[in-house]
Amino acid sequence: MVPLQQVTVGMLAGVIALVLFSTADAQHGSWGYTGDSGPSTWATNFPNFCNGQKQSPIDVSTKTATQKSFQPLNFKGFDTPPADAQMRIKNNGHAIQVDLLSKTGKTDNYQISGGGLPGTYNVLQFHFHWGSEHTINGKRYDAEMHVVTYNAKYPSASEAAKVSPDGFAVLSVLLEATSKTANPGMQNIVSQLSNVQNKGMNYTYPTSFSINSLFPADKANYWRYMGSLTTPKCNEVVVWTIFKTSLKISQAQANALKTSCYFNPAGDQEQQPLNNNYRPTQPLNGRTVFDSSNTSGVPQLAPTVLALFIALLSSTALQL
Ligand SMILES: [Zn+2]
Numbered sequence: 435m436v437p438l439q440q441v442t443v444g445m446l447a448g449v450i451a452l453v454l455f456s457t458a459d460a461q462h463g464s465w466g467y468t469g470d471s472g473p474s475t476w477a478t479n480f481p482n483f484c485n486g487q488k489q490s491p492i493d494v495s496t497k498t499a500t501q502k503s504f505q506p507l508n509f510k511g512f513d514t515p516p517a518d519a520q521m522r523i524k525n526n527g528h529a530i531q532v533d534l535l536s537k538t539g540k541t542d543n544y545q546i547s548g549g550g551l552p553g554t555y556n557v558l559q560f561h562f563h564w565g566s567e568h569t570i571n572g573k574r575y576d577a578e579m580h581v582v583t584y585n586a587k588y589p590s591a592s593e594a595a596k597v598s599p600d601g602f603a604v605l606s607v608l609l610e611a612t613s614k615t616a617n618p619g620m621q622n623i624v625s626q627l628s629n630v631q632n633k634g635m636n637y638t639y640p641t642s643f644s645i646n647s648l649f650p651a652d653k654a655n656y657w658r659y660m661g662s663l664t665t666p667k668c669n670e671v672v673v674w675t676i677f678k679t680s681l682k683i684s685q686a687q688a689n690a691l692k693t694s695c696y697f698n699p700a701g702d703q704e705q706q707p708l709n710n711n712y713r714p715t716q717p718l719n720g721r722t723v724f725d726s727s728n729t730s731g732v733p734q735l736a737p738t739v740l741a742l743f744i745a746l747l748s749s750t751a752l753q754l
Pocket residue numbers: 561563580664
């Protein structure tokens with residue numbers, strides 16, 4: 435038995451420590467998408483790393499992207515949920531997120547590899563921003579899904595977040611409210627929004643669903659660049675993959691995302707609808723954006739043929 439006095443002192447120290455950390459957290463650790471804690475304050479409040487040179491999201495300019503061929507991306511666990519998989523949807527006060535858990539503590543249930551990724555990555559969770567964080571030629575989509583993964587060569591996600599630049603890989607699916615019918619994959623999310631209305635609420639799915647149902651059929655064409663987490667502390671450790679084909683959802687589904695949940699805990703006096711939870715695009719600062727240019731089946735002009743073609747064009751021009 436531990437003496438009562440010792441327990442009391444220990445508990446008191448614990449409470450003091452908690453209060454101190456909470457205060458520190460309130461001053462320096464809180465962030466959001468509006469007002470005093472909005473994205474324009476992140477670079478000041480989180481100088482490591484939100485004011486860095488390789489930040490995300492970005493605007494993808496399709497004309498200036500550099501074409502590059504990658505090996506096919508490999509997806510493990512995306513089609514059929516692994517036997518011990520458990521999915522938990524939650525409102526974390528910034529977004530609606532689905533954690534991919536394992537009843538037996540596995541970390542490799544869901545994995546991605548190939549596609550030019552520097553290793554095999556374990557999938558942690560996916561979440562949604564609305565509108566989209568990345569823009570394409572200045573166009574903002576209705577929403578964007580991020581599938582967050584960390585490099586399996588590191589013992590944990592927090593260890594992977596410390597190193598650069600291969601610690602994390604994030605898959606991005608742009609969502610577009612152009613479908614007349616509800617997207618079945620997205621309905622798995624929308625149907626549970628009432629269970630995660632307020633910050634801190636969560637709900638465990640009785641049965642897991644296929645992550646692939648939230649992806650477009652074409653996963654071979656994408657943009658690739660090196661960037662950061664899009665939320666503080668904005669660690670510059672992310673290999674980004676943005677699929678070119680958007681997922682089509684219905685307007686009703688997009689509206690449900692925008693109106694069903696709140697940034698605040700239940701009972702908060704100033705309930706703010708969880709909406710526009712995206713960071714504005716960040717400067718490219720000379721980074722290259724690659725276009726996966728999946729040209730399989732399309733014949734490529736050999737350099738010599740191309741040179742002849744240019745020479746022919748030049749001689750034609752001279753004759754004019
Ligand atoms: Zn995100």
